[in-house]
Amino acid sequence: QFPKGKLYGRDNQLATLTDVYNNIGKPSVPSIVLVSGYSGAGKSTLVKHAKRSIKRKDLCFISGKFEHLQQTKPLSSIEAALAEYSNEIVKQGRAKILQTRWLIIQAIKSDVRVLTETFPCLSKIIGELTSTPAEVHFRAAQNRFKFIFQMFVRAIATTSNPLVLFLDDLQWADELSLRIISALIRDTENTGFLFIGSYRDNEVAPSDLLPILINELETSKVQVTNINVSSISKEDVNNLIADTVGMPQRLTKSLSDIVYQKTSGNILLVAQFLESLLDEDLLMFSLDHSTWMWDSKGIDAREIADDAGVLLSKKILQLPRGCQYGMKLLACIGSKCDASTLMFIINKGKDLEESIAGKMLDFAVDEGLLRKEGPNYVFVHDQIQQAAYSLIPENERGSLHRQVGHLILISLTENQDDDLFFTAVSQ
Ligand SMILES: Nc1ncnc2c1ncn2[C@@H]1O[C@H](COP(=O)(O)OP(=O)(O)OP(=O)(O)O)[C@@H](O)[C@H]1O
Ligand SMILES: [Mg+2]
Structure with a gap:
């Protein structure tokens, strides 16, 4: 954070x-x-x-x-x-x-x-x-x-x-x-x-x-x-990292120089990159030394896409399959959807194994990709929705949209507002 x-x-x-x-x-x-x-x-x-x-x-x-x-x-x-x-x-x-x-x-x-x-x-x-x-x-x-x-x-x-x-x-x-x-x-x-x-x-x-x-x-x-x-400067990336980890700027420079070089200072990319370093233990908090430590060589060797979308796609691909499926469906529907409509579509749309996707969406919540807002699952950022959508093979998108639209129409009850109706039609 x-x-x-x-x-x-x-x-x-x-x-x-x-x-x-x-x-x-x-x-x-x-x-x-x-x-x-x-x-x-x-x-x-x-x-x-x-x-x-x-x-x-x-x-x-x-x-x-x-x-x-x-x-x-x-x-x-x-x-x-x-x-x-x-x-x-x-x-x-x-x-x-x-x-x-x-x-x-x-x-x-x-x-x-x-x-x-x-x-x-x-x-x-x-x-x-x-x-x-x-x-x-x-x-x-x-x-x-x-x-x-x-x-x-x-x-x-x-x-x-x-x-x-x-x-x-x-x-x-x-x-x-x-x-x-x-x-x-x-x-x-x-x-x-x-x-x-x-x-x-x-x-x-x-x-x-x-x-x-x-x-x-x-x-x-x-x-x-x-x-x-535009992107922020090398010094700003260093200030941002120093404040985030709570260390003096002169000590974080060796980390921020590499992060800047890899991300060119795009803030969303900096955030995603740091998170992936944490996941891979290339950046970690050492309890022994009570400070943050990083593996400069390992980070330097790390390939990075020039786009936060690619990093996000990789993160989604590490989630359980059912959860990935739920996120793809949600991406088809929009930036958010209420849990009961989403579960209805997930359960009707696929075989039994995929039907557990509903419960599995909470993995995506834990990973900070989705958040629960009242009855809705919401993508935390538009780029996450786009990354989830990009994981649906192009030749399958048409039929998935058709299927989602059809299922939303079935799930509509008479007194529901027309937003959901529009979502169905826009599929
Ligand atoms: N100057 C900044 N300093 C620190 N954090 C920032 C700064 N600008 C943006 N952020 C953080 O970076 C992330 C991306 O920012 P934001 O969503 O505003 O980008 P955007 O240009 O609107 O992206 P999009 O084109 O996808 O809408 C956010 O999580 C935000 O909190
Ligand atoms: Mg924006």
């Missing part, structure tokens, strides 16, 4: 973000920040950490993330962010709810139902409405929706009550979300609004919609602040 709450090698990026946060609403301050970098470089961590430096009490920070393989409903990451917004308003009491409701209804008038139908979480503020908006053709409906959403954000993001919307993993965004975001950030009337998007620059192809939209932004009037999150 790296020391919690401390960021290594990100002073400049943190200063830039802090500055932007604390100056929202002032003229000539950018309304959009794009955080890019290699997978595992530390983009999400940077934005979340910088949030702590927000001094303004009147500012609301909301966030959502897109998922690998777009396994959730379109717009679900925006909905997650709006759910945070609704909860925040509700927390502030009845007067705030009424005031916000009034602002929204003033701005959107009779079309407000379009908003609550798309984002039911907003009913907490707006209430249940009986008026039915007029039906329009699909294309026109999309344009109308973009406009309504724009008006909504103008109403709730004001200079005196600014709003920051952070959407993570834009490389996996659905087209509708990207088009809505694009319209939103071009709206120069949104004076109290800041959009922060982060994406893996090593996972977008020039033909994808995201780089096309980013290019368009750069030639438009929108002020874009680009923050690149």
